[in-house]
Amino acid sequence: MLCCRSICPAVCEGNFTCKENEVCVRPGECRCRHGYFGANCDTKCPRQFWGPDCKEMCSCHPNGQCEDVTGQCTCNPNRWGPKCENICLCKHGKCDQKTGKCTCEPNWWGPQCSSSCYCSHNSQCDQQTGNCLCQPGWWGRGCNNQCSCNNSPCEQFTGRCQCRERTFGPRCDRYCQCYKGKCNQVDGTCTCEPGYRGKYCREPCPAGFYGQGCRRRCGQCKSLQPCTVADGRCLTCEAGWNGTKCDQPCSAGFYGEGCEKLCPPCKDGHTCNHINGKCSHCNPGWIGDR
Numbered sequence: 001m002l003c004c005r006s007i008c009p010a011v012c013e014g015n016f017t018c019k020e021n022e023v024c025v026r027p028g029e030c031r032c033r034h035g036y037f038g039a040n041c042d043t044k045c046p047r048q049f050w051g052p053d054c055k056e057m058c059s060c061h062p063n064g065q066c067e068d069v070t071g072q073c074t075c076n077p078n079r080w081g082p083k084c085e086n087i088c089l090c091k092h093g094k095c096d097q098k099t100g101k102c103t104c105e106p107n108w109w110g111p112q113c114s115s116s117c118y119c120s121h122n123s124q125c126d127q128q129t130g131n132c133l134c135q136p137g138w139w140g141r142g143c144n145n146q147c148s149c150n151n152s153p154c155e156q157f158t159g160r161c162q163c164r165e166r167t168f169g170p171r172c173d174r175y176c177q178c179y180k181g182k183c184n185q186v187d188g189t190c191t192c193e194p195g196y197r198g199k200y201c202r203e204p205c206p207a208g209f210y211g212q213g214c215r216r217r218c219g220q221c222k223s224l225q226p227c228t229v230a231d232g233r234c235l236t237c238e239a240g241w242n243g244t245k246c247d248q249p250c251s252a253g254f255y256g257e258g259c260e261k262l263c264p265p266c267k268d269g270h271t272c273n274h275i276n277g278k279c280s281h282c283n284p285g286w287i288g289d290r
Contacts, residue, residue, distance in 0.1 A: 035068025060084040103127075120144050161185075195229030205229040219247035240275030250274040 018030035021041040025031050032041035037054045045054035048061035050071050058066035060073035064084035067074065075084035080100045088095035090102035093113035104113035109130040117125030119132035123143035126133055134143035139159040147154035149161035152172040163172035168188040176183035178190035181201035192201035194212045205214035207224075210232040218227035220241040221234035227245065237246035239257045250259035255277040263272035266279035273280075 033068075118142055194231065219243070219245040221246050238275075240273075 018024050019041060021033045021036040022030040023033050030041075032038070032053055034052055035045050035050060035054070037043055037045060045051075045068065047065055048058045050056045050058050050066040050068055056066075056071055058064075058071065058073075060066060060075065060083045063079040064073045064075040066072065073082065073084055075081070075097045077094065078088045080086050080088055080095050080097045084097075086100055088100065088102075089112045090104070091112055091114045092108040093102045093104035095102050102111065102113045104110070104127045107117045107119070107125055109115050109117055109125055109127045113127075115130055117130055117132070119125045120138075120143050122138040123132040123134045125131075132141065132143045134140070134156050136153055137147050139145050139147055139154050139156050141157070143156075145159060147159065147161070148171055149163070150167065150171055150173045152164045152167060153162050154160060155162060161170065161172045163169070163185040166176040166183070168174050168176055168183050168185045170186075172185075174188060176188060176190075177200050178192070179200055179202045180196040181190045181192040183190050190199065190201045192198070192213070195205055195210060195214070197203050197205065197214050205211075207226045208218050210216050210218055210227050210229050214229075216232060218232055219234060220238040221227050222236040222238050225235060227234050232245045232247075234244070234246040237243070237258075240250055240255055240259070242248045242250055242259045250256075252271045253263050255261050255263055255272055255274045259274070261277060263277060264279060266272055267281035270279065270281060272278060
């Protein structure tokens with residue numbers, strides 16, 4: 001026995017089995033599926049009707065067709081709108097059935113696809129502006145000119161070469177010699193990465209310097225160890241210094257290795273020397289460096 005938690009669906013079996021375009025509405029009783037009518041439910045609804053037994057009028061007829069179950073309109077190619085009431089104004093294209101906006105056929109452009117494109121086969125026509133969008137390797141208003149840039153692209157309207165990385169020159173036919181840097185696309189001069197210098201960016205910064213053009217001084221790295229040439233980082237700091245570049249003195253009240261030691265009570269709340277912890281002046285009753 002089949003148990004249903006809600007209403008059990010109707011069952012039509014045996015001699016009462018429903019046909020292809022029928023649905024079972026109660027045990028032993030079939031009706032035509034939405035969109036069909038007739039004694040044998042084998043006749044499709046006329047275009048102006050929809051729904052059970054084709055009794056609902058189609059609101060978009062004759063400019064469209066209603067879906068059998070929901071009545072939703074599908075407009076004819078030349079119409080748009082909720083009830084297909086608007087004429088499509090696209091002369092060489094299709095319009096969106098909800099907004100009427102045109103999608104142009106190839107080689108046509110404009111709000112109503114009424115303007116012809118004048119682009120070569122080496123390009124695509126921008127359907128909003130009519131401008132030709134050149135394929136790689138071509139330039140000019142109609143994209144009829146071939147780039148002469150040694151496999152690098154060129155600027156669409158002037159044909160000026162846009163050299164690929166590590167090439168330079170008017171035709172991008174010269175190769176960059178920069179080891180740690182980028183070369184100027186016109187004359188090949190090098191702009192070095194931080195931490196390098198020289199004509200071809202092959203020389204790392206000398207000890208004690210780092211950064212762009214090796215113009216910045218390293219902080220207080222421990223035992224005069226060099227800092228990293230690119231960003232000036234130190235492995236460890238000298239006593240009294242802090243930060244990844246060892247360029248920040250200990251916070252007030254601390255001194256020594258790793259800035260972990262507390263200053264003694266110096267006079268009038270003055271802080272101690274951040275390197276050795278000595279006080280410049282003592283409170284009454286106290287003597288010594290600390």
